[in-house]
Amino acid sequence: MKFAVQINSSPYAGAAGEMGYQFILAALASGHSVLQIFFYFDGIYHGLAAQLPPDDERQFLRRWSQLSQQHGIDLVICISAAQRRGLLSLEESRRQNRIDQDLAPGFRISGLGQLVEATINADRFIVFPGA
Amino acid sequence: MRHPPHGSIHVQEQLDIILTLAAFDRAVSLLFLDESVFQLFRGQSAEQYDHKETLAIFDALALYDVDDLWVEAESLIEKGLVSEQLTLPVKTISRARVSQFMSGFDVILGG
Numbered sequence: 026m027k028f029a030v031q032i033n034s035s036p037y038a039g040a041a042g043e044m045g046y047q048f049i050l051a052a053l054a055s056g057h058s059v060l061q062i063f064f065y066f067d068g069i070y071h072g073l074a075a076q077l078p079p080d081d082e083r084q085f086l087r088r089w090s091q092l093s094q095q096h097g098i099d100l101v102i103c104i105s106a107a108q109r110r111g112l113l114s115l116e117e118s119r120r121q122n123r124i125d126q127d128l129a130p131g132f133r134i135s136g137l138g139q140l141v142e143a144t145i146n147a148d149r150f151i152v153f154p155g156a
Numbered sequence: 157m158r159h160p161p162h163g164s165i166h167v168q169e170q171l172d173i174i175l176t177l178a179a180f181d182r183a184v185s186l187l188f189l190d191e192s193v194f195q196l197f198r199g200q201s202a203e204q205y206d207h208k209e210t211l212a213i214f215d216a217l218a219l220y221d222v223d224d225l226w227v228e229a230e231s232l233i234e235k236g237l238v239s240e241q242l243t244l245p246v247k248t249i250s251r252a253r254v255s256q257f258m259s260g261f262d263v264i265l266g267g
Contacts, residue, residue: 031265066169106169137176144182144263152266155166 028052029061029147031140033155035070036085041153042071046088048151053096061099061143062089064132065106066155072102072112074129086129093131100132101139157192158266161210162202167195171213173265178220185224185261187254188246193231196242215243228254 030049034041049059064071076086092098108117114134115126128134144150159166177184188195195214202209217223227239229248239246249257258264 065173066166105172109165137173138180140173141177141180141182144177150263150265152264154266 026052026057026148027146028057028059029063029143029150030059031063031065031150031152032068032071033066033153035067036076038067039155041068041155042085043083045151045153046085046092048153049092049098059092059096059098060147061101061139062092063140063143064100064102065140067110068155069102069107069110069112072100072107072127072129072132072134074127076129090129090131102128102132102134103140104134104136107134157186157188157195158190160191160194161197161200162205162207167192167210168208168213171210174217174222175213175220178217178222183224184222185226186222187226187228187249187257189228189231189254191231191235193227193235193237193242196225196227196244196246197237198241198243211243218244226257 028049030045032041032045033039036042045062049062052059071085071089078084089100093100102112107113112127113121113123114128118125118127157170159170161167174184174186194200195210200211225244225246226249227242227246228251230251232239232248239248
């Protein structure tokens with residue numbers, strides 16, 4: 026079965042990241058595929074490049090990037106939710122005369138059309154809610 | 157829908173999803189549960205908080221053919237409201253029937 030997943034809480038203010046990640050691992054282990062993870066609401070904070078938690082804590086960025094690299098899962102950050110919160114793609118960042126690259130490797134910023142497509146292409150669309 | 161209006165950006169961003177789905181010609185129904193019944197409450201204003209008037213966006217949803225609106229009867233009662241206090245025509249559904257109602261949809265985007 027093909028799954029798509031929506032993550033709606035930030036790494037440290039809700040459980041959507043943890044629950045979504047565990048769900049995806051379980052789905053993959055059961056032979057299912059996961060097409061896309063769509064980060065929305067405060068879930069967009071998962072895409073911040075400069076997250077540096079202590080080594081003995083869970084590493085969300087490493088988790089997502091492994092899912093992306095090893096299983097080809099598309100990591101999509103919603104552009105309107107992201108820009109509202111100050112997470113810009115490099116292109117937008119330059120347009121705003123900023124120099125930072127805030128978006129972590131492996132993620133891409135796109136629109137809600139990607140969410141609509143995921144609901145169509147996936148057999149199941151699973152939402153992990155915010156706090 | 158589960159969130160009240162104006163407590164956060166939540167409802168506004170939820171409306172963005174709804175409008176995008178409608179723009180892609182997906183059939184959308186809305187079900188208001190818990191405090192979200194206040195989203196359609198007549199006479200609300202967010203002006204003093206400099207917050208977007210989400211009620212105006214709800215009013216415009218019919219233009220996008222999003223007009224299948226449902227309110228859970230118990231949520232209305234618990235919040236002391238009657239459907240006549242809402243700005244849009246809604247259908248009511250009892251709590252006992254909600255899960256059966258939801259099973260009739262292909263995709264459920266929890267609020």
